[in-house]
Amino acid sequence: MRTAAILGASGYTGAELVRLIATHPGLRIGALTADRKAGSEMRDVFPHLTHLDLPALTRIEDVDFARIDLVFCALPHATTQEVVAELPRDLKVVDLSADFRLEDPAVYERWYGHAHHALALQAEAVYGLTEFYRDRIAPARLVAGTGCNAATGMYAVLPLLADRVIDPDEIIIDLATGVSGAGRSPKEGSLYAEVAEGFHAYNVAAHRHLAEFDQEFSKAAGRSVTCTFTPHLAPQNRGILATVYVRGEAAEIHASLARRYAAEPFLHVLPMGRTPQTRHVRGSNHCHIGVVADRRAGRTMVFAALDNLVKGASGQALQNANLMLGLPETQGLDAAPLFP
Template identity: 55%
Template sequence: MSDPIRIGILGASGYTGAELVRLLAGHPDAQIRVLTANQQAGQPMHAVYPHLRSMDLPDLVTWEEADWSALDVAFCALPHGTSQAIVAQMPAGLKVVDLSADFRLRDVDTYAAWYGKAHQAPERQRDAVYGLTELNRTAIGHAGLVACPGCYPTAALLALSPLLDAGTVEPGDLIIDAKSGVTGAGRKVTQGLLFAEVGEGIHPYGVGKHRHAPEMEQELSLAAGADVRVNFTPHLIPMNRGELVTCHVRLAGDATAGDVRRVLGERYDAEPFVRVLPEGATPATRNVRGSNMAEIGVFPDRLPGRAVVVAAIDNLAKGSSGQAIQNMNVMLALHETRGLELQPMFP
């Protein structure tokens, strides 16, 4: 594109907002015009995130002060439940990429049941497209509003959706054991996220009732062509970023772990951001840190008729901000990897 893509970021003071800024710094077509953060309005971005001091960025403003009509794309990096009312007021021609859960669930009654309040923009929900790029690319390319998946669903759906679509695993026996770094909980002052509370330990949360479960079930049911329920348990790991999802599956018919690896390999062979590892290689969060990459490994279980599928992503990149930029590229008919060619950081 000859003219820069004029971008606004709502919720720029959160971790996903800052990650959007960091990644967009390497996007040759992007120009950040608006950054909102109501509690820090009036401050420069580097006052909130000193590591961004070298970037030429607009000062933070309230979302009410933002001129959305002067933008091409708005990224919403706000807490769950706060994007809907704002998106409903945006100009009709503005491309919107929402990183929250506000538009992920297609059924507004399901949203109300899991998030405790009625959907505030049901008319926009009808237009929203689920934004797991690798599995919904065509629809994203025609969308005006994209709902980026949660970080846990991103990893789990990349690992499982092709297998259900191919009939390689049984849809009635899916166990998802997931672990994420503390940035997945957002940048808020909470006792349970203090260093002394999180460090040197690991604990599950949202056991049997985590809000990402219905999102996974919505998309896995589409892949299977039948109603799917999952056993999903997330855990908090004392690291800043990264996510590892271990999926225990029952093989269908005479399928083997080798068949699982073959199906995933064929599905993602041409994908720039998904690596299906060779037999015996283990995915690790350190191998995708800071990048938009996902790694998937497949292992035969010691229990007959079962396999283990492991996926690793960076929860702030492929699990959130990186995927959001990937979706923007598709929405604007840019090369999908534009601005996302960063290699993982190691160590």
């Protein structure tokens, strides 16, 4: 039995980690932190976890890391760099924030508006898109979880770039995401009255996950790739649906995706012409991918749906942690999606 600490356990991704680890046969929770709610019980912060026997929330500086094998950092962006820098070097770390996702510190500074504060750690961080980097993730000390929007688009596109079956200069990603992607902190734009009964684009041409697309698409294609990406806020709690428009033949695209993901336990390519739905992956670590030929010859639409809090964040983090700890990759992640 290995022991994990969750730093930032009072947020949505922290709570999801607790929920997933609760049924994990090889991992237990040894510490939970939440600075503003230190001293509280997890059941008081998240009543749906009342049935679990969990340690009380505490401050990071009060955790005995000598008893911990791996740390999940579910902290706000721009805070994790300094926290990880102070952790014991023998600890394995899975970061769910954006702090270590971008390999080039200059690119990070351009997109996030400040210099990177842990350059030595950035140099050793491994990008946490499990299905594409598992060989590097397994021996890593620090793994940087992907953005949830970024992961959704990458699952639809990366094999196609690697197999050269689409035009790298014609990739358009329209994506709709649930409100929980904005986190649990109170924000005017996340209020029920601001979100319900509406649908709108946000961070148009400026979303920070664009930097991840640029980084990973360019590596897959072996050349510079700049895509178009527009996120939309959907009036739902969970789920992401990406619609990707590409130039390429639908049959070749479907074959490429089916071949690449044939052995993957969580990535499922639907029969040609079928499209995925967020309700069919809700609460799970699964991602459904669909391919539909456009009415115009040589144009294709690729769809991907996943749960932003699970496969897009905490489930992916646990999948990576399993690899890092030498545990079966799917442990704690076998639950079927919740339906209806």
